Amino acid sequence: MTGNPVDRTVVVSSPGKVLLAGGYIVLDRKHTGLVFGLSARIHVLAQEIPTSSGVHLREIVVRSPQFLNATWRFGYHLVANGGGIKVTQLQSGTPVDSNHFVETTLNYVLSYISHADPSRATRGFEPASLLVLADNDYYSKPQDSTTTPNTSNPPRFQHFSTTLRNAHKTGLGSSAAIVTSLTASLLAHYLPPALFDLSTPHGRRILHNLAQVAHCSAQGKIGSGFDVASAVYGSCVYRRFSPGLLGALPGPGEAGFAEALVGLVDDDGEKEGGKWDYEIDKESVGLPKGVAIRMCDVDCGTQTVSMVKKVHAWRDENPEAAGEVYGKLQGKVDALAKALKRGEVESVEKVMGPFRELMRGLGKKSGAAIEPESQEEMLDALEKVEGVLGSVVPGAGGYDAAAVVLRDDEETEKRVEGFLREWSKSHGIQVGLMNVKGETEGARLEDPREFKAWVAAE
Numbered sequence: 001m002t003g004n005p006v007d008r009t010v011v012v013s014s015p016g017k018v019l020l021a022g023g024y025i026v027l028d029r030k031h032t033g034l035v036f037g038l039s040a041r042i043h044v045l046a047q048e049i050p051t052s053s054g055v056h057l058r059e060i061v062v063r064s065p066q067f068l069n070a071t072w073r074f075g076y077h078l079v080a081n082g083g084g085i086k087v088t089q090l091q092s093g094t095p096v097d098s099n100h101f102v103e104t105t106l107n108y109v110l111s112y113i114s115h116a117d118p119s120r121a122t123r124g125f126e127p128a129s130l131l132v133l134a135d136n137d138y139y140s141k142p143q144d145s146t147t148t149p150n151t152s153n154p155p156r157f158q159h160f161s162t163t164l165r166n167a168h169k170t171g172l173g174s175s176a177a178i179v180t181s182l183t184a185s186l187l188a189h190y191l192p193p194a195l196f197d198l199s200t201p202h203g204r205r206i207l208h209n210l211a212q213v214a215h216c217s218a219q220g221k222i223g224s225g226f227d228v229a230s231a232v233y234g235s236c237v238y239r240r241f242s243p244g245l246l247g248a249l250p251g252p253g254e255a256g257f258a259e260a261l262v263g264l265v266d267d268d269g270e271k272e273g274g275k276w277d278y279e280i281d282k283e284s285v286g287l288p289k290g291v292a293i294r295m296c297d298v299d300c301g302t303q304t305v306s307m308v309k310k311v312h313a314w315r316d317e318n319p320e321a322a323g324e325v326y327g328k329l330q331g332k333v334d335a336l337a338k339a340l341k342r343g344e345v346e347s348v349e350k351v352m353g354p355f356r357e358l359m360r361g362l363g364k365k366s367g368a369a370i371e372p373e374s375q376e377e378m379l380d381a382l383e384k385v386e387g388v389l390g391s392v393v394p395g396a397g398g399y400d401a402a403a404v405v406l407r408d409d410e411e412t413e414k415r416v417e418g419f420l421r422e423w424s425k426s427h428g429i430q431v432g433l434m435n436v437k438g439e440t441e442g443a444r445l446e447d448p449r450e451f452k453a454w455v456a457a458e
């Protein structure tokens with residue numbers, strides 16, 4: 001049979017996240033968190049690397065052209081004893097920093113595919129190129145940049161004139177978004193639709209489980225997983241999976257890894273005896289017309305891990321008091337989801353103030369700077385701007401970008417921008433309204449033709 005080979009070029013994008021309410025409590029399966037997906041997405045385009053006949057190339061190349069020195073080349077081989085596929089970063093010329101999240105994801109996803117699709121045993125993996133394009137809001141603009149969103153149109157995917165290691169993240173969840181998009185694009189590129197189809201609930205479940213496992217492994221810790229859940233499913237009220245689920249899984253390359261991974265990822269939590277027990281409730285979440293969630297970038301970050309340690313130490317020493325605070329915080333998660341979904345603007349205002357107070361209280365009790373004084377002062381003033389319904393330091397809190405719930409109209413936006421400009425001047429800091437907005441959709445296929453210019457710019 002003749003004919004053109006099938007073009008397996010795919011692009012998948014996944015949203016960033018903002019945990020509007022439920023930080024800390026969502027780590028406990030008794031509780032839930034209200035997470036919104038964001039309009040800032042990370043796109044990954046996967047395509048075959050054409051080779052001339054007779055040339056045998058075994059390489060997977062991942063490029064992130066918005067950063068300096070950000071091309072990672074990997075060789076790959078099948079490990080004995082069912083250890084799956086192991087990739088090895090290849091170095092040639094200028095040494096390149098490793099990219100642990102990308103490397104780990106490749107180990108997990110290729111191992112999954114090698115066992116889930118029996119035909120791979122003989123066919124192996126054709127060489128592939130993966131292009132990563134992140135929306136600009138994931139990183140603060142380079143210091144010397146003269147382009148601001150207000151004065152000119154920066155390119156859709158800006159160059160940050162720095163290495164990824166030195167880039168300033170704004171805290172929108174870049175690792176969860178890239179792991180999810182990379183996982184989905186590899187699955188869609190290498191597997192036939194009968195084995196992976198992102199548009200079906202089954203496909204999304206496979207993507208979620210695999211991305212969650214790979215992300216936990218790359219992070220070296222098991223968080224609540226709300227960031228991967230929202231990268232896959234978009235905005236939702238999220239109840240975490242039991243962390244013990246991942247305990248029995250061998251590591252990449254260890255005997256029996258591929259089979260155990262497929263067994264775990266394909267496990268259907270909906271079925272009786274199923275292991276995965278996370279819950280994604282999209283029904284209770286919505287953003288009514290006329291209300292928007294925006295983010296304010298303060299250009300510094302926070303170490304979530306040390307804050308979680310402090311909160312947990314306090315919780316363990318004061319179980320009763322903690323139970324009470326956690327219960328009250330859960331009440332705010334539920335009330336905020338309800339008020340936003342129903343578009344009850346006054347209720348949003350009424351819930352968000354006391355919610356901030358509770359989080360500040362948790363911070364004071366545990367010694368974690370959940371709402372540092374500088375943030376408190378700014379958010380108090382910001383909430384007085386007409387059209388602002390409420391604000392919060394999302395997730396674990398700290399100095400990450402703050403979230404603002406506001407009326408979705410130009411006048412409010414102008415007033416908020418004006419306020420932040422004045423605040424920056426009078427406080428000698430750099431705080432601005434990011435373009436990013438809360439939105440509800442999760443991971444999705446994109447039209448590869450839209451990304452032609454960036455593929456060509458190699």
Ligand SMILES: Nc1ncnc2c1ncn2[C@@H]1O[C@H](COP(=O)(O)OP(=O)(O)O)[C@@H](O)[C@H]1O
Nearest residue numbers: 064099100101102132134169173174175176178
């Ligand atoms: N644009 C990108 N291209 C390639 N890798 C990326 C990109 N953005 C993020 N990553 C990966 O994600 C890691 C950042 O993860 P992390 O520190 O957990 O940030 P975040 O809090 O944004 O999730 C980077 O070190 C890199 O491995």
Ligand SMILES: C[C@@](O)(CCOP(=O)(O)OP(=O)(O)O)CC(=O)O
Nearest residue numbers: 023024027223224225304395396397
């Ligand atoms: C404390 C948490 O409940 C929320 C942390 O939310 P952030 O949005 O602050 O997370 P990072 O992106 O990792 O900084 C931990 C968790 O749920 O895993």
